[in-house]
Amino acid sequence: MSGTRSRKRVAVVPGDGIGREVIPAVRQVLEAVADQREGIDFEFVAGEAGDGVKERTGTALPEETRELVIGADAALFGAAGETAAEVIIPLRRAIDAFANVRPATAYPGVGALQPETDLVFVRENTEGIYAGHETELAPGVTTLTRVITAEASERIARYGFEYAAEHDYRVTVAHKANVMQTTDGQFLESVARVAEELGAEYETALMDALAMELVRDPTDYGVVICPNLAGDVLSDLAAGLVGGLGLLASANVGPERALFEPVHGTAPDIAGQGVANPAAAILCGAHLLEYFEFEAAGADVREAVTETLSAGLQTPDLGGEASTDEVTAAIVERL
Ligand code: IPM
Numbered sequence: 176m177s178g179t180r181s182r183k184r185v186a187v188v189p190g191d192g193i194g195r196e197v198i199p200a201v202r203q204v205l206e207a208v209a210d211q212r213e214g215i216d217f218e219f220v221a222g223e224a225g226d227g228v229k230e231r232t233g234t235a236l237p238e239e240t241r242e243l244v245i246g247a248d249a250a251l252f253g254a255a256g257e258t259a260a261e262v263i264i265p266l267r268r269a270i271d272a273f274a275n276v277r278p279a280t281a282y283p284g285v286g287a288l289q290p291e292t293d294l295v296f297v298r299e300n301t302e303g304i305y306a307g308h309e310t311e312l313a314p315g316v317t318t319l320t321r322v323i324t325a326e327a328s329e330r331i332a333r334y335g336f337e338y339a340a341e342h343d344y345r346v347t348v349a350h351k352a353n354v355m356q357t358t359d360g361q362f363l364e365s366v367a368r369v370a371e372e373l374g375a376e377y378e379t380a381l382m383d384a385l386a387m388e389l390v391r392d393p394t395d396y397g398v399v400i401c402p403n404l405a406g407d408v409l410s411d412l413a414a415g416l417v418g419g420l421g422l423l424a425s426a427n428v429g430p431e432r433a434l435f436e437p438v439h440g441t442a443p444d445i446a447g448q449g450v451a452n453p454a455a456a457i458l459c460g461a462h463l464l465e466y467f468e469f470e471a472a473g474a475d476v477r478e479a480v481t482e483t484l485s486a487g488l489q490t491p492d493l494g495g496e497a498s499t500d501e502v503t504a505a506i507v508e509r510l
Pocket residue numbers: 259260263264407438
């Protein structure tokens with residue numbers, strides 16, 4: 176994955192809205208980490224994507240940006256506005272990012288609906304309803320084909336079970352096989368095959384019932400392996416449990432490289448005001464460090480984020496009054 180070359184090339188694509196405020200924050204944190212530690216060195220290469228570049232050039236994801244991401248060891252992406260799907264789905268495809276890992280962790284001192292939440296969604300990231308087979312058959316009659324293959328299902332199951340074993344979580348597999356008998360039936364069979372091969376234990380849960388249980392008591396759950404759309408919906412639900420989208424980072428992991436993005440979007444209501452919560456982006460940075468096997472540095476960044484939030488230095492989305500820069504500076508100072 177990361178190779179032995181010590182200098183890591185990281186593509187940086189802020190995109191639109193608050194992406195332009197939180198990506199510089201994570202970059203600042205990673206630069207501080209690299210300054211302080213022997214053996215950690217980044218080369219940042221910047222690219223454009225999103226509404227702004229589409230307005231100017233007619234395309235939301237310029238070929239140069241796609242190539243920049245493919246040519247880097249990892250990428251940091253902020254957010255795109257109206258063009259989000261035109262940017263992030265092709266970027267995930269470009270690096271064959273089959274796993275979307277989304278931790279939802281509650282932090283002490285942050286007003287969380289469920290303060291004990293410690294969940295990690297491992298979302299299938301290549302198919303399901305995202306395969307792009309949507310059609311208008313006739314005016315007023317539309318269809319969508321949901322693709323579930325054994326190959327992609329086994330791949331995400333393996334990733335999820337291995338992640339859970341490594342981080343000591345129990346596994347729940349979300350599905351809706353009572354209705355989508357063929358597709359989610361296939362998904363569950365694939366999961367069962369991989370579990371048997373790995374000797375892994377897990378339980379299954381209908382995704383609708385799981386949504387309710389997660390709100391009621393998330394402590395019964397750890398890693399949740401899910402088909403693509405279920406993972407999209409359940410991870411936003413979990414963001415609501417821990418205090419909002421400003422806290423959720425995600426990793427799009429492929430066989431050779433990974434792209435890290437905060438789960439929040441461009442937040443046009445607060446963009447440009449300097450008050451966006453940089454925590455999600457900075458937690459992406461922690462995940463990026465861990466991806467490169469700089470485990471200790473990643474843990475330090477997580478700790479600095481936790482301490483800063485717990486000390487009450489919080490942006491308005493969490494009920495605080497701090498600015499993006501103030502929170503970022505406090506995190507850098509704690510490193
Ligand atoms: C996400 C977003 C994307 C998704 C959209 C913007 C295509 O909601 O990353 O959660 O559905 O995957």
